[in-house]
Amino acid sequence: MISTRELTKDFVVSRTETVHAVRGISLDVAPGELVAVLGPNGAGKTTTLRMLTTLIAPTSGTATVAGYDVRSDPARVRRRIGYVGQGNGAGHSQRVGDELLGQGAIYGMDRRAAKRRTAELLENLELKELAQRKVSELSGGQRRRLDVAMGLVHAPGLLFLDEPSTGLDPQNRANLWQHILRMREQHAMTIVLTTHYLDEADSMAERVVVVDHGEVIADDTAEVLKTRLAGDRIVLTVAASNHSRIQELAERLPGAREFTSTGDQVSVRVTDGPGALPILLGAAQQDGVPVAAAQVHRPTLDDVFLNLTGRSLREADTDGKAAA
Numbered sequence: 001m002i003s004t005r006e007l008t009k010d011f012v013v014s015r016t017e018t019v020h021a022v023r024g025i026s027l028d029v030a031p032g033e034l035v036a037v038l039g040p041n042g043a044g045k046t047t048t049l050r051m052l053t054t055l056i057a058p059t060s061g062t063a064t065v066a067g068y069d070v071r072s073d074p075a076r077v078r079r080r081i082g083y084v085g086q087g088n089g090a091g092h093s094q095r096v097g098d099e100l101l102g103q104g105a106i107y108g109m110d111r112r113a114a115k116r117r118t119a120e121l122l123e124n125l126e127l128k129e130l131a132q133r134k135v136s137e138l139s140g141g142q143r144r145r146l147d148v149a150m151g152l153v154h155a156p157g158l159l160f161l162d163e164p165s166t167g168l169d170p171q172n173r174a175n176l177w178q179h180i181l182r183m184r185e186q187h188a189m190t191i192v193l194t195t196h197y198l199d200e201a202d203s204m205a206e207r208v209v210v211v212d213h214g215e216v217i218a219d220d221t222a223e224v225l226k227t228r229l230a231g232d233r234i235v236l237t238v239a240a241s242n243h244s245r246i247q248e249l250a251e252r253l254p255g256a257r258e259f260t261s262t263g264d265q266v267s268v269r270v271t272d273g274p275g276a277l278p279i280l281l282g283a284a285q286q287d288g289v290p291v292a293a294a295q296v297h298r299p300t301l302d303d304v305f306l307n308l309t310g311r312s313l314r315e316a317d318t319d320g321k322a323a324a
């Protein structure tokens with residue numbers, strides 16, 4: 001569905017400054033996949049999406065989207081994709097239903113087909129009751145659902161969503177996701193989205209592409225990324241006087257690293273937490289070291305990013321700037 005090779009985008013800001021926003025992204029997305037592109041502010045996610053949706057031209061490299069080259073066949077690409085950007089696409093004074101019909105007309109749909117599709121989207125995205133409302137009167141969550149509906153009017157096989165749930169409260173986020181996933185099931189859509197929400201990428205996407213400084217630094221399922229690049233954390237509650245002994249025992253575990261000790265807790269990261277815990281507890285018992293409590297924590301995608309870059313995704317903020 002998508003195939004890019006060494007895609008780059010430079011923004012020439014001034015005579016002395018060029019922003020290397022995307023630095024050679026090669027990516028393949030198969031039909032039906034749901035891929036989340038994750039990365040800190042300024043990593044190049046939006047720029048990549050804007051190239052794939054033909055809104056801006058790549059500086060170099062190639063990209064085929066829905067069967068057509070973004071550079072030589074942008075109109076054909078656009079007809080086959082839906083794009084929901086970060087800003088609101090809908091006009092403020094228009095009514096919700098009219099806005100969707102108008103969008104259908106833009107895509108060259110005849111009035112009957114546009115009406116049918118509008119009715120279906122209003123129903124599916126829980127906008128039916130709001131069809132006569134002005135766009136400016138909608139709440140944030142309703143507005144975002146309208147944005148998604150706008151991207152789906154022409155029934156694209158491939159949908160790009162740029163931070164679909166940013167700014168929504170947890171309930172509206174969950175609600176929007178429910179709608180997106182249902183639409184995807186009904187229409188066998190391929191979805192590529194960018195998000196800041198690690199939990200969202202973790203639970204919704206079948207594949208996570210981590211981007212940093214304009215490059216792909218990891219690409220796999222969330223589970224594989226977490227197991228391969230982060231590992232589990234074992235936390236034991238042990239008297240402070242025994243921390244160094246526990247550390248010695250923990251260091252023998254496969255993949256043991258990142259030993260920390262605070263208060264009455266010691267923690268160590270290992271490759272396989274559930275497998276390593278009984279070994280560690282057995283060793284502690286043999287040494288006569290009492291353990292009051294034990295936990296195994298699965299890693300998060302933030303742990304994956306931290307392991308790859310040494311920075312936390314929550315704090316990382318890059319700007320990709322470099323001298324021309």
Ligand SMILES: Nc1ncnc2c1ncn2[C@@H]1O[C@H](COP(=O)(O)OP(=O)(O)OP(=O)(O)O)[C@@H](O)[C@H]1O
Binds near residue numbers: 011013
């Ligand atoms: N039109 C532009 N002119 C100059 N620089 C730009 C332009 N658009 C983006 N950039 C820069 O390119 C880099 C990548 O930006 P981009 O918006 O793609 O990042 P992002 O990963 O989507 O970030 P965010 O998560 O904040 O949306 C940033 O340094 C940004 O400032």
